[in-house]
Amino acid sequence: MLIHPWDAPRDDAEWQSWLAVHDFGQLVVNGLPGEPPYLQPLHFAYDAGRGEAVTHLARPNPLWAALEADPDVVLGVVDDYVYVPGPWQAAPGTPPEHGTPTSLYAAVQLRCRAQVVDDPAEKAELLNRQMGHFQPEGGSARAAAGEAPYGRLLSGIRGLRLEVTGVRAKFKYAGSKVPEVQDRIADRLAERGGPGDAAAREHLLRRRPA
Numbered sequence: 001m002l003i004h005p006w007d008a009p010r011d012d013a014e015w016q017s018w019l020a021v022h023d024f025g026q027l028v029v030n031g032l033p034g035e036p037p038y039l040q041p042l043h044f045a046y047d048a049g050r051g052e053a054v055t056h057l058a059r060p061n062p063l064w065a066a067l068e069a070d071p072d073v074v075l076g077v078v079d080d081y082v083y084v085p086g087p088w089q090a091a092p093g094t095p096p097e098h099g100t101p102t103s104l105y106a107a108v109q110l111r112c113r114a115q116v117v118d119d120p121a122e123k124a125e126l127l128n129r130q131m132g133h134f135q136p137e138g139g140s141a142r143a144a145a146g147e148a149p150y151g152r153l154l155s156g157i158r159g160l161r162l163e164v165t166g167v168r169a170k171f172k173y174a175g176s177k178v179p180e181v182q183d184r185i186a187d188r189l190a191e192r193g194g195p196g197d198a199a200a201r202e203h204l205l206r207r208r209p210a
Contacts, residue, residue: 001109001168006175010207015108015169016048022108023133025077027055027162029063029114030070038063044075044162045133046110053110053162054126056117064116064158071114075162080199081105084174088188092180104173104200111166117159120145126159173204182208 009015023045029038040063044055053075057063067073082104090099117123124143127150131140143150174182182204189201 001107001170003168003170004176007170007172009169009171012167014171015167016046018106018171019046019077019108020048022077022079022106025075028074028076029067030072032066032069035066038066043130043134045130047129051164053112053164054129054160055162056123056126056130056157056159059156059158061158067114068116072165073112073114073162075110075112076107077109078105078107080196080203082189082194082196082200084185085188088185089174089177089181092178104204105170106172106203107170109168110162110164111168112162112164115161115163117161120151120154123154123157123159124150126161127154171203171207173200173207175207179208 024041024043027038027040027042029040031037040057040061042055042057044053046053084102084104086099086101087096088099089102090096117126124145127143131143141149143154145151145154174185177185186201186204189197189204
């Protein structure tokens with residue numbers, strides 16, 4: 001992923017706070033020799049304090065052999081994306097049709113070292129951490145090995161601890177454009193009001209120099 005200086009996060013807090021609420025991505029696992037990589041969509045819970053993400057997958061998932069052969073993986077998330085028509089990007093004083101269309105988006109890629117968790121008690125602990133993230137208001141029983149309602153289901157899954165060893169983050173929101181063009185894009189996003197437009201506009205305005 002190419003990251004220009006104007007698209008880089010201002011600090012770790014920017015991508016960490018974004019990732020805390022964008023918790024569905026794709027886990028990329030190197031394939032076995034002669035096989036393509038595995039891309040597994042999944043929910044995960046990222047813990048900045050521990051420097052890890054936790055998740056789980058069904059035991060019959062075909063990626064386990066590849067993961068155990070090479071535990072170095074990438075967890076990627078892309079969201080808050082929109083298409084920007086060319087005329088919105090035209091430089092001041094040039095014909096609108098000379099503008100170049102582009103995409104605006106946020107992306108975080110975590111390079112991780114994966115650890116498979118099979119111990120029932122440890123799996124239950126990982127599940128409870130995930131439920132604490134996704135259901136902070138409660139409403140579900142806690143998982144515990146050998147106890148209803150989830151204990152009998154633990155044998156059907158394997159847990160994953162993803163220790164973060166590197167981060168690449170990008171917030172591509174017209175950071176290289178002059179203020180006049182940024183204002184035009186923000187106005188057009190507000191007018192269009194399509195899926196993702198409000199979030200993209202918020203990023204664009206938030207990242208403008210004070």
